[in-house]
Amino acid sequence: MSGAEVAGLIAAIAFLIIACAIALIAIRIGGVTREIKDTVAEVNKSLDAINAEVGPLTHEVEALLTKSNTLLNDVNGKVAAIDPVFTAIGELGESVSDLNTSTRNLASKVTNGAKESGKVAVAAKVSKKALSLLKKKPADQEAVTNGK
Template sequence: MSGAEVAGVIAAVAFLIIALAVAIIAIRLSSVTKEIKNTVAEVNQTLDTVNGEIKPLTNEIEALLTKSNTLLNDVNGKVAAIDPVFTAIGELGESVSDLNTSTRNLAAKVSTGAKNSAKVTVAAKVGQRAAAMFSKKNEQTTK
């Protein structure tokens, strides 16, 4: 065997190793591709199932939202109808407060007037006694 033949054999063996490596990689790539294909099929099946179950749920949610909106509109209408009642109650409270203030002022004036009236009464009694004493003195001096 000459050097060229040995080189040819080495090149053939190297080519055979490269071909085997490519074949192994191709086989592994083929199995990975099959697994990916199976996974995608399972995902599609799961999505079909989920989509089938979501439709009735979506319909129920839409019905619930419609009922909630109706209820909210009803509550808003009733609150709007009650607002004047609360306004009237607030005004009534202010009126009662004003009445209490007026009553206190009147009581203070009556109390002040009663004190002044008591002073006038004492002064009138003193004046009556003085007048009685003066008149008695005049009667005695004229007799």
């Protein structure tokens, strides 16, 4: 064998190795491609099932949102109707507070004036006498009224 024949034989073997490597790579790529194809088919089936379920769910969510908006509008209307009641209650509280203050002031003035003039003792005696008359039996009251 000459040098050219050996070189040709080496080139042929190298070409065969390269062809085998390319064939192996092609076979593996074909397997991966089949798996990807199967995965894409499963994904499409899953998406179809999800899309079939999303449609009715979307309609129910829209109906729920509509009902929620109606309920919220109703509550807002009722709160607006109740606002004057709370305002009136607040004003009533202020009026009661003012009345309490006025009553305290009046009681203070009456007490101070009565202490100075000694009328408190007289008023206490009169009120005790009136209470004792009210507590007596009706027959006793007639006797008191008639002067007995």
